[in-house]
Amino acid sequence: MTRSTAPLSSREIYLFDIFEVSVRLRTLRQDGERRKIQELPFQMLLILLEQPGKIVTKDELGRRLWGSDALIEVDDSLYVVAGKLREALGDRAVNPRFFKNIQGRGYQFIGDVTSSFEPYAIGNAVVEGSDNAGDVLGASSDVPSLSRARRFAFWSGLTFVGLIVFCAAMYKYVNRSLVSDQDRVVVGSFINSTGNPDLDGTLSSAVQLKLQESPYLSLVSDQKFRAKLKAVKQMTFEAELQTCSSLDAQVLLKGRILPKTQGYQISLSAWRCGTGGLLTTQEADATTQASILSAVDLATERMRRRLGEPEASLQKFNVPLMQATTASLAALKAFTLGEETRFDPNGGAIASYRLAIDLDPQFALAYARLGTAYYNTSHYALGMQYNKKAFDLRGRATDRERLYIITHYYEFATGETLLAIEDYERWRTIYPRDAVPLNNLANIYLTMGQPEKALPFALRVIQLDPTNEALYGNLAFAYLGLGEYAKVDGLCKDPVHTLRAPIYFRRVCFRAAAAEDDDAGMQRILESVRGNPQENLVVDDYAWVAMSRGQVAKARELFFHARQNAIEQGALDYSTSIQLDKVSIEADFGYLAYAAADLKVITTLETEDPAEQASAARAAAKTGNLVRAEYLAKAANARAPLNTIVNAALLAAARSEIHAQKRQYAAAIQSLEQTRPYDFCVAMDLSPGYYRGLAYIQAKKFEQAAAEFQRVIEHRAQADFPIYVILSELELAHTQELLGNRKAAEKGFQALKHLWENADSGFLPLSKLHAYENLHKTTSLVGSSSR
Structure with a gap:
């Protein structure tokens, strides 16, 4: 092993075997041709070349490559960097030619290496070894022989530059991006050809996670691809290509692990979905089973690069699998x-x-x-x-x-x-x-009762993944919340969205039909979910509609069937939720004995859901069971002390009802003030404004009460079902009477009588309406006699 006596700081070139490393230009050449190498592997090579024959410890390498404060797994990261360096040098971990891993200690350069000053200069610098400052390319001279030399140098240089340009163009062509940034990619099957059953079904999720790590690639959901492939009941390569095309994707990635004499080979291939043409295959070797995931890292990185991902992105978003998973x-x-x-x-x-x-x-x-x-x-x-x-x-x-x-x-x-x-x-x-954050933002804003904020996200996510039926529910819900019923109808009646529509989408369509009093539309959707495991959800929705129309007996029957269906399907959580819906409506309609009896079923089950506990707390308070109400409220808060909706909306409403039952009306109003930012959230169904209005009536603040009821009515499109809109209309008419606005009160009473013309006899809100009307007539007569 030959060593130069020149100081390390002055060494510009390292030479070993057929390789040349330029420190100043930061290049690696093989037989004069530049080799592609990433920054970290190149730095590791320089560190090893500084001390050939000596073991450079892992700690020193880690410190010099990433700094002393880097939060990484040095062993795993060095393994990956060393693998990339071997790739650039054409070296192997087994029987290495240039450097090797000293188990548990570090790495050692074992090849013969020499170092020297850089022999050539850049630009107009003097060529090393010249004694004449005039011997610079482009300098003038009166010596004829030197002129011929310059002419020869000029043409030789021009030819050399042309060769460089040609080689650069060829390199750019060979390494061109194989896909556009608009192409969508599907990750297909990963085949185990080793004969080792332990590797069956092991690596597909690793490849998926590594590709999802890329902000550059547009991936189709793996669950969606598997579901569609399962539907065609084939697992052939042709079936995968066809499924890829049916999802509007352009590229199919397939993996394979193969045995080698020593170790394994990871192979990733990219195929054009439309033609079945092979775009590229990228490979990486694993010497042992323990290094398989590192080989997957290398293969996926190479594939990401060939699919056009920029180098800066690869450097930033490339966590080793053993660190990112297991x-x-x-x-x-x-x-x-x-x-x-x-x-x-x-x-x-x-x-x-x-x-x-x-x-x-x-x-x-x-x-x-x-x-x-x-x-x-x-x-x-x-x-x-x-x-x-x-x-x-x-x-x-x-x-x-x-x-x-x-x-x-x-x-x-x-x-x-x-x-x-x-x-x-x-x-x-x-x-x-990535469609996931967009869809989840749309969903959160809808849950918060802000459809205007949800709509842009719902539209954008469909642009990214137009064939995903699960995404159209949020779009339809946003339109519904904005009162754009024609757009909801357009989605619901489009056969593309109704063939295999998820239950969530169908429920939105059902609610839109209910809002437009389209009984035929509601029946069509009820028929479409018959036999569906989640049929109980739509039946529960129908029970809400029946209750809003005053058809209490029919509603109770529907609630019963919905609960039974949920129990038969093993969905006990849905069963509890349905029972709680029934209890809440019964309590607010005045059927307190029924509500108290039904509530016992829920509190006996001791639901884990803090939102349900908070809702049950309010229902318990409404029925007069304040001890149970306070217990449930404390349990909900203890289980979800930071939950925004539970504490700022549901529990605030429960505490307000507890105060109202104690005739503490000012405290009841104050408790409901904190719900104001969440008045329209789905969990409340517009009830906070209604409850606040009732508290204002009890406090004899009729103008404030009227304003609260009017605010609920103006936002009727954001109610799943108009229970609290209708109750607000009833109380607004009553409040108008209390304020002396008799014409407005009479108009409100007549509208509700029309709505409830098919209500059950003895329907309590209708009885309350008649009582308010009698008060209205009595007040009118007294007013006439006084005049």
Whole structure:
């Protein structure tokens, strides 16, 4: 091994084998041709070349490559960087020619290396070795022989420049982006050709997560692709291509792991969906099973580069898989199984995610998925527990999945809606092609009762993923909340959206039909959900419509059938929610004995949902059971102390009713003031303004009461069903009478009598209307006699 005696600081060129490394130009050349190499592998090469033959420790390499304060797994990151350096040098980890890994210590350059000053200069600098300052390209001279030399140099230089331009053009062509930034990509199957069953169904989710990490690529949902592929009942390459095309995607990525004499090879191929033409194949080798995930890192990085992702993006968004997911292939396999059933409403993925975290207790994303699965099956305490664990481990995730963990923690675990919105905004800024934050922002704003803010996000997400039927529900709901019924009808009657429409979309269509008194439309939707596992949700909606029309007996029958259907489907959480709907309406319509009896069923079940506990607390207070009401209110607050909607809306309404029952009307009004920013949120269904109006009547503040009732009526489009709009119309007419506005009062009474012309006899709100009318007539007679 030859060493130069020149000081390290003056060495400009390192030479080894057929390679030349320029420190000043930061280039690597092989046989005179420049090799492509990233910055970190190049820096690692320079560090090793400074001390050939000596072991450079991992600590020194980590400090010089990333700094002493970097929060990374140095071993794993060095492994990835070393792999990229081997790729650039054509070296191998087994029987290396240039550098090797000294297990547990560091890395050592083992090739023969020499170093010297840079032999050529750039621009108009003097060529090394010249004694004449005039011997500079382009300088004038009167010596004929030198003129011929200059002419020769000029033409040689021109030819050389032309060759460089040609080579650069060829390099640019060979390394051109294979797709446009508008092309959509589907991640297909990952085939295990090793014969090792432990690797079956293990790596597909790893590839998906690595590609999702890219802000550049536009990926089609893997769940959507699998569902569509399952529907065609084929798993062939041709079926994947056809499914890719049917989803309006342009590129299909498929993976394979193959055995090698020593280790494995990871292969990723990109295909044109429309033609089946192969675009590119990118490969990476793993010497052992433990290094398979690092090979997946390399292969996906190369694929991302060939698909056109800029180098700056690759440098920034490229967390090693072992840091972002797990180093355990067994845990990754369990996680992948969970991903395949992630959206199963019965929680089919829970066992797989639990196994993943049992195998690797540091698997952050598995905790997050498990928390969401528990939340979706109404196990709220467990959902909060696992989302909290994921949040604590959020550093062990890619940038995108870290945002997933943070937003789901705030939205579902703590219920801090405003913080969730802030981080969803950050997510969509970093990943503008990602449909998830856009759809979730639309959903949150709809939940908050702000359809005007939801609409732009609902429209944008459909532009990104127009074939995803699940996204049209939010668009229809936004139009409904804005009172644009014609646009809702256009969506609901479009056969493209009604063939396999999700239940959420159909419920929006049902509510639009109810708002327009379209009984035939409501019946069509009821028929369309017959036999659906979530049929009970639409039947529950129909019960609300019946109650608003005064058809109490029919409504109670519908509530009963909805509950029974939910129980038969094993959806006990829906059963509780339906019972609570019935209790709340009965209490506000004045059927207090019925409400008290039905409430016992709910409180016996001790629901985990803090929102349901808060709603039950108000119903209990309305029926006069203040002890139970205060117990439920405290339980809801203890379970969700930071939840925006639970505390600022639902519990505020419950406490207001507790104060009203104690005839503390000023306190009741004050409690409801904090709900004002959330008056239109879905959970309240416009009830806060109605409750506030009632409190003002009790406090003899009739003008304020009238203003509250009028505000509810003006926002009728934002009510799922007009229960509290109709009750506000009744109380507004009453308030107008109390204010002496008899014509306005009479007009309100007549409109309600028309609405309730088919109401059951003894319908209590209608009885109250008649009582108000009698008061109106009595007041009129007294007024006449006094004149």
